[in-house]
Amino acid sequence: xxxxGEALARERSGIEMTTPSLARDSLIDSPSLAELxxxxxxxxxxxxxxxxxxxxxxEHLCSRLGVSRAPVREGLRILEGSGLxxxxxxxxxxxxxxxxxxxxxxxTFREGLEQMAVTxxxxxxxDIADVDATELDAALVRLADEFxxxxxxxxxxxxxxxxxxxxxxxCGNSRIVSSYRQITMQVKLCMSLNLRRLNTVETPSENVAxxxxxxxxxxxxxxxxxxxAISGHGHDTFAREFxxxxxxxxxxxxxxxxxxx
Amino acid sequence: xxxxGEALARERSGIEMTTPSLARDSLIDSPSLAELxxxxxxxxxxxxxxxxxxxxxxEHLCSRLGVSRAPVREGLRILEGSGLxxxxxxxxxxxxxxxxxxxxxxxTFREGLEQMAVTxxxxxxxDIADVDATELDAALVRLADEFxxxxxxxxxxxxxxxxxxxxxxxCGNSRIVSSYRQITMQVKLCMSLNLRRLNTVETPSENVAxxxxxxxxxxxxxxxxxxxAISGHGHDTFAREFxxxxxxxxxxxxxxxxxxx
DNA sequence: TCACTGTCGATTGTCTACAATAGGCTATCA
DNA sequence: TGATAGCCTATTGTAGACAATCGACAGTGA
Numbered sequence: 001x002x003x004x005g006e007a008l009a010r011e012r013s014g015i016e017m018t019t020p021s022l023a024r025d026s027l028i029d030s031p032s033l034a035e036l037x038x039x040x041x042x043x044x045x046x047x048x049x050x051x052x053x054x055x056x057x058x059e060h061l062c063s064r065l066g067v068s069r070a071p072v073r074e075g076l077r078i079l080e081g082s083g084l085x086x087x088x089x090x091x092x093x094x095x096x097x098x099x100x101x102x103x104x105x106x107x108t109f110r111e112g113l114e115q116m117a118v119t120x121x122x123x124x125x126x127d128i129a130d131v132d133a134t135e136l137d138a139a140l141v142r143l144a145d146e147f148x149x150x151x152x153x154x155x156x157x158x159x160x161x162x163x164x165x166x167x168x169x170x171c172g173n174s175r176i177v178s179s180y181r182q183i184t185m186q187v188k189l190c191m192s193l194n195l196r197r198l199n200t201v202e203t204p205s206e207n208v209a210x211x212x213x214x215x216x217x218x219x220x221x222x223x224x225x226x227x228x229a230i231s232g233h234g235h236d237t238f239a240r241e242f243x244x245x246x247x248x249x250x251x252x253x254x255x256x257x258x259x260x261x
Numbered sequence: 262x263x264x265x266g267e268a269l270a271r272e273r274s275g276i277e278m279t280t281p282s283l284a285r286d287s288l289i290d291s292p293s294l295a296e297l298x299x300x301x302x303x304x305x306x307x308x309x310x311x312x313x314x315x316x317x318x319x320e321h322l323c324s325r326l327g328v329s330r331a332p333v334r335e336g337l338r339i340l341e342g343s344g345l346x347x348x349x350x351x352x353x354x355x356x357x358x359x360x361x362x363x364x365x366x367x368x369t370f371r372e373g374l375e376q377m378a379v380t381x382x383x384x385x386x387x388d389i390a391d392v393d394a395t396e397l398d399a400a401l402v403r404l405a406d407e408f409x410x411x412x413x414x415x416x417x418x419x420x421x422x423x424x425x426x427x428x429x430x431x432c433g434n435s436r437i438v439s440s441y442r443q444i445t446m447q448v449k450l451c452m453s454l455n456l457r458r459l460n461t462v463e464t465p466s467e468n469v470a471x472x473x474x475x476x477x478x479x480x481x482x483x484x485x486x487x488x489x490a491i492s493g494h495g496h497d498t499f500a501r502e503f504x505x506x507x508x509x510x511x512x513x514x515x516x517x518x519x520x521x522x
Numbered sequence: 523t524c525a526c527t528g529t530c531g532a533t534t535g536t537c538t539a540c541a542a543t544a545g546g547c548t549a550t551c552a
Numbered sequence: 553t554g555a556t557a558g559c560c561t562a563t564t565g566t567a568g569a570c571a572a573t574c575g576a577c578a579g580t581g582a
Contacts, residue, residue: 083439120369353544
């Protein structure tokens, strides 16, 4: 290890990755600083410390994370791949901007991916009862715990997305899962604008119940019930008023908004 | 510009990007060496000069491309994002390996994305006749030209994928398009194993006709006809014998293979 | 007042150098 | 002969330095 790179490097020993899937294969592959930087930067975004369309200056991140520019740049490349940040050659990196149309794209794509996952699950599974839902149930338990006992808004969001990721993972197609994980980054970006509003929409126990219902529907054996549950699931999460505050609506996004009144 | 970095740098003036979409917004934003490196490396893979599971050594690429390691590393990060290469920390980068199950995942995901795009197109379009198919038709013309006049196998593949990308772009959701472009990289990787076999499966004019039919079905106004056309489209492209040569079949992939006999 | 042009600081792009690691090879021992 | 430990080399990870570029600002002219 080098003399510098302390801040992040110190964490390498006992990390809890925000993306738990990374370490799933090999027992010990501590990530490179670049990957750690990517996680840290994404957390800055999700926590709202850096907002949509904000300029991200590499050196600022360096001093903040305690590493040199090389890993920071690579970390930004990683985040670029999932669309969390956008780079314009020689003009730097910005957090992705979120117009109303962007949110529309993100949420509909996410819904589409979940439905695709369920479709594949049913298409390639003889008997739904054989599906191993261990991880999904574990995620549901963690989610319930987080919502009922914890009070960290950020932790709740993470638990919620962990559950949805496990849901998608049921389909067994790792490419679908990767793609879902990427778009999830962007969903979290949307949420970062909307953290406080979450609690006003529904109570914690309502939220847990909603996820429990989703699990039941997906594993019910009835594809259409599963698909409907997915398309219904997201509707309350984003209050209409929030979306209306965003600029950059298009004909399509307006139409989509109207449809859910 | 630096003294070194000649090889790639020289190209920056008159580039034809393999991914034409990149330069779509700003008139002149010449890509960085990292992005050029990513394109070049991916071409090495698609042309079969580097095959699945091959180790990719950064310095070898440096001497080959005439740049230093920094842009090469960033280029590899970009490719990593689309799953073309896989990195194990401190153990280097490899081209993604292709088991039978991988090909199964890739092709079903691709099919799913195309269907999702069409579903969205129909869901958010009042009258299909209003859809602007200019780019799609242009891609079809280029495809026909490539197949009827050209004889560069690589060029044909590119034209074919350009057409499919335009097809997906009709849905108007840039996130879906990005995701599709990523998985296309992996489809091309599959094709790189199979370049010669393509011509044995169908004649050039058959291929063009098949794409023309696909266009017609997608714009027919009948969603189900469009979806069926998509799921039927890929079937002949990969001959069963090829897939059987691959190791790493799973129950699912076998079932999937059997279904298309 | 407005448009244009040149300059300057901040920032990105790239290169080189060095430290740390992985994986193969040899020597040693049983 | 076979397994194991230890070195050695090739390669990756990271840092730091420099060149090129962008964007803001002030100055110039109309």
